[in-house]
Amino acid sequence: MRRFEWIDGIDVSDLELPVRQTPDSAGYDLCALHDVTLAPARVTLVPTGVRARMRAGEFLALYARSSLAIRYGLFLANGVGVIDADYADNPSNHGHIMIPLLHFGEKDIRIARKERIAQGVFTAFLLTDDDSPKTQKRVGGFGSTL
Numbered sequence: 001m002r003r004f005e006w007i008d009g010i011d012v013s014d015l016e017l018p019v020r021q022t023p024d025s026a027g028y029d030l031c032a033l034h035d036v037t038l039a040p041a042r043v044t045l046v047p048t049g050v051r052a053r054m055r056a057g058e059f060l061a062l063y064a065r066s067s068l069a070i071r072y073g074l075f076l077a078n079g080v081g082v083i084d085a086d087y088a089d090n091p092s093n094h095g096h097i098m099i100p101l102l103h104f105g106e107k108d109i110r111i112a113r114k115e116r117i118a119q120g121v122f123t124a125f126l127l128t129d130d131d132s133p134k135t136q137k138r139v140g141g142f143g144s145t146l
């Protein structure tokens with residue numbers, strides 16, 4: 001089981017789930033769910049309308065798209081986003097993947113619904129020999145494990 005799903009209750013009639021552009025592309029392109037204006041020197045959290053399901057021992061790494069970085073000065077505010085496998089079932093937002101975009105340019109940028117804004121790469125990770133997680137269940141995202 002490794003797939004993308006829509007978050008319930010959103011109009012997805014004109015959208016498509018994340019896809020890779022070519023057979024050897026690593027990243028699944030994630031699109032903006034809404035039109036959004038990015039102001040210079042600000043972080044804007046852009047919703048995607050999707051969640052990612054994956055196996056234990058994997059995470060979805062979110063990276064910027066090089067073209068947006070080069071053309072507009074757009075970066076992920078967190079450098080690389082880490083989407084945990086247990087985020088999909090968190091009761092607070094049901095795994096909604098959000099993209100924190102940081103705009104380094106000087107003028108507002110308009111991002112349109114459906115525009116590809118980041119890419120996700122499914123990635124395997126390793127644990128320490130004495131690994132012991134602090135809690136058994138994730139309850140939210142962005143600070144829920146404080």
Ligand SMILES: O=c1ccn([C@H]2C[C@H](O)[C@@H](COP(=O)(O)OP(=O)(O)OP(=O)(O)O)O2)c(=O)[nH]1
Pocket residue numbers: 062078080081082083084085087096097098099100140141142143144145146
């Ligand atoms: O760019 C991102 C980064 C994270 N997340 C979601 C998925 C991830 O599983 C969750 C928590 O992310 P992270 O562990 O990076 O943030 P945190 O500040 O440590 O929050 P928490 O205490 O909830 O783990 O937020 C996103 O939607 N987009």
Ligand SMILES: [Mg+2]
Pocket residue numbers: 145
């Ligand atoms: Mg965390």
